[in-house]
Amino acid sequence: MTHAHALQLNCLNMFSLKNKVALLTGAAGHLGLFMAYGLGQAGAHLILNGRNESKLIELQGNLKAQAIESTILPFDITDSNLVREKIQYIERNFQHLDIIVNNAHSGRACDFQDATSEDFHRDYNVDVIATFELIKASLPLLKKAVSINEDASIINIASMYGMVSPDPRIYGDSKMNNPPHYGAAKAGLIQLTKYFACHLAKDRIRVNAISPGPFPVEEVLNSLTEFKDNLTSKVPMARTGHPIELQGPLLFLASKASSYVTGINLPVDGGWTAW
Structure with missing residues (x-):
């Protein structure tokens, strides 16, 4: 980008995703719903992935009511054969893929004494291996996007617990204990993000991660008052997050606003x- 070209860019236009195609995994989940609205409102055509087709259909209808275009693509991302098949579908129908948001996760809450090796295998398979396979299969479409729009972005949804350990004191008897396999898998995803960022930079494909903090579902906040108080006591801002607060960071990393990030x-x- 030349200096003259940079001066002609409108700051707000840098956040636009118009004419871009975005694949969002885990689209119908607690956080994925708000990610879908954020990407769609910025102009992207959404490809909504998840394993629950009925939830994806419902989301697609709600998005359509806001004039947001989307395509549902229900499949299990841990099935590498299905991944390759669905990427071929995207190639036939869209020719390129500008944005991938790896948001899928599968796991269970438990204490470390109750965690099993199967828990570790399942979480690592979804968060790390499936992400690796999806990125690898999508590379030709991401490179095509770069040739068209001069940019492609991969955003991996990690977690604060991929950075620090859960504090067991805040969970008490809530049965909301964050398990060891969750943080281990998310830490692996953060490392995979850095690896791909370095190895795909030459292709102008950017790879970043977002690590959400405490974003509990509304039912938890309403029913477990003591747990909510313990949770917010660990947050310098003294409150939990709302999923809509992920839209800004996601849009930043998905768009040309973060072209050097x-x-x-x-x-x-x-x-x-930050503590």
Whole structure:
């Protein structure tokens, strides 16, 4: 980009995703719903992935009511054959892929004494191996996007618990204990982000991570008052996050507004990891 070209850019236009295609995994989940709206409102055509087709259809209908275009693509991202098949579908129908948001996760809450090796295998398979396979299969479409729009972005959704350990004192008897396999898998995802950022930089494909902090579902906040108080006591901003607060960071990393940003892990945690 020349200096003259840079001066002609409108700051707000840098955040636009118009004419871009974005694949969002885990699209119908607690955080994924708000990510879908954020990307769609910025102009992207959404490819919504998840394993629950009925939830994806419902989300697609709600997005359509806001004039947001989307395509549903329900499949299990841990099936590498299916991944390659669905990427071929995207190639046939869209020719390129500008943005991938790896948001899928599968796991269970438990104490470390109850965790099993199967838990570790499952979480690592979804968060790290499936992400690796999806990125690898998508490379030709990401490179095509670069040739068209001069930019492609991969955003991996990690966690503050991929950076620091959970404090067991805040969970008490809530049965909301964050398990060891969750943080281990998210830490692996952060490292994978840095690896791909360095190895894909030559292709002008940017790779970054977002590490959400405490974003509990509404039911938890309403039913477990003591747990909520313990949780917020760990946050410098003294409150939990709302999923809509992930839209800004996501849009920044997905758009040309972050054209010189790759390899970072952006905590969105109210300061949790700053203590």
